[in-house]
Amino acid sequence: MSISMQKKAFAMVLSLGLVAGCSSTGETVQDDGYGTDVSAVDQAGGSTVYGGADDGGVSSSGLTEAEREEARMAAERAAEAAKRSVTTFYFDFDTSEIKPAAREVLIAHARYLAANPGQQVRLEGHADERGTKEYNLALGERRANAVQRFLIVNGATRGQLETVSYGEEKPEVMGSSESSWAQNRRVELIFK
Template sequence: MQFTPYAKGLLVALSLSVMAGCSSSGGAQDGDMDSANSGANTAGMNSGANTSGNQMGDASMPNVRTIYFAFNKDTIRPEFESVLMGHAQYLKANTSANAVLEGHADERGTREYNLGLGERRAKSVARFLTVQGVSPSQIEIVSYGEERPAVQGHGESSYAKNRRVVFDY
């Protein structure tokens, strides 16, 4: 049935809009995991004042360009939804801007599996952006899997920083 996915998309968009309207200001600069629960959910949102000095259209380029994922998951974590809303707002206001979504995974799993997981994570972010009204032509997806770790190491803290999607404008 075609209506069910459409209805789910509308429900997600409505829920995210309500959550974005209720968020406070502040947050992490780089989507740092240490502050992900306390403020990254609002970093990247444009509150009407352009503090970065690079005004293009109605929205400034978001400062937070990395979002993180749970182990073996491609679902967007709630604390990063408003970061993505900031990117969607920027891309909608700047229709000539393009974003490359770089999907990454930690080193656990096979190379092929991790390339697929990185791609699924990037596609998840792309779906979120298009539901918000961003043109699919503004989005490119690349998966690096485990090949470009942000942090070297074999512990959970390293793995957590390597499970990510990075925005490259």
């Protein structure tokens, strides 16, 4: 009974300390010079970044519509390129269903392939060590074919894609743990 009371008292003291620490003291803050030359948003609605004492800076309000559109397109291209840096896609145990998290990245790859018809890619399907060699070869092939179908539906052509299954023959990680198996259940995109 006394332990429960001690816990309640401790919680009250902790709560009061939190309230006291978050309260305002009413003191004014001295201007140390930082507030005079830094502005997050100017009155015209554009953001301004100042470079130092010369009062020179870059303001987005000074950009033309064409420059803003060009900057937006460059940002989109950079985001697509970042997505395409992911070339390995993992699967759950005993399935060839593409995970929802991989779909956006695969769409970026499909768009890239559609925009570059001469680009070739090999889809290598893999499985973990569980199951027979024949079953794992077939599972690796189903996984590679699932990725191939997804890429084609989203813009790639069949002529750009080649599928191959290695089954359990080329593990990414050696071992017989769930962590190792999860890394071995994959399809890798190899751009040529």
